[in-house]
Amino acid sequence: MGRGGDVTLFYDGKAVGQGRVERTQPMAFSADEACDVGCDTGSPASPDYGPTGNAFSGTIAWVQIDLGADSHDHLITAEDRFNIAMAKQ
Incomplete structure (x- = not known):
């Protein structure tokens, strides 16, 4: 985790x-720093x-973040991922 x-x-x-x-954030670590x-x-x-x-003064239609094969989604269950996604709507 955090390997870039x-x-x-x-x-x-x-x-x-x-x-x-080279160095990425392995998990959330601050209440006021986010993506x-x-x-x-x-x-x-x-x-x-x-x-x-x-602040950016233009228009951002969408943002997409694709994770590669070294994604750490396996650290939580599919049900937990679903619950997190639903909670963010």
Whole structure:
């Protein structure tokens, strides 16, 4: 867990960048840091940004995160995954 992974960034269905993230978050560890889209509600994503006024001003139609073969979904049951998905709706 937390061993990193390959990342591809798509824009309008076209790959516009890819690389490797060597260290990833193995599990939730903070109440105010999450996978934010469009704005960062916790600490600034980069020291280049100030703590406020950095929200994306465009339109984000959807975000899709695909996990590869080293996904850790096997650590919880299919029923638990279903219950989590239903609770988030």
